[in-house]
């Protein structure tokens with residue numbers, strides 16, 4: 001369902017663009033492959049550092065921006081306070097955002113038919129539609145379930 005480019009595919013895309021591919025950059029490609037968790041750049045940096053202690057924050061930011069320029073990732077602002085990296089650029093999709101933990105999940109949903117009423121279209125040209133569903137993820141709703149009253153002995 002969610003297809004993202006493999007490390008090898010991204011490596012050759014980078015080389016095609018004349019960009020250098022370092023082991024650090026490949027570590028970031030690896031971290032982005034197959035994720036649908038929409039990591040923040042900061043959390044990508046943390047995970048990259050765990051497997052490659054010499055990697056710099058600057059390298060992570062630069063790589064993410066190069067990927068965005070090549071159209072391989074999308075940088076999303078879904079109101080969680082940080083930019084999220086979305087490697088799922090092949091399928092049009094919308095997002096579920098947990099208001100408690102900030103988890104962002106993909107939801108496949110066709111919004112192509114969503115239209116603003118005609119009177120707005122005269123003054124405004126719509127170029128893109130984004131739908132964000134805000135709510136509580138399963139993990140958070142389990143964690144915050146009120147505990148049933150214990151009978152007092």
Ligand SMILES: [Zn+2]
Pocket residue numbers: 098099100101102103136137138139140141
């Ligand atoms: Zn949550």
Ligand SMILES: [Zn+2]
Pocket residue numbers: 038086088093094095105106
């Ligand atoms: Zn997404």
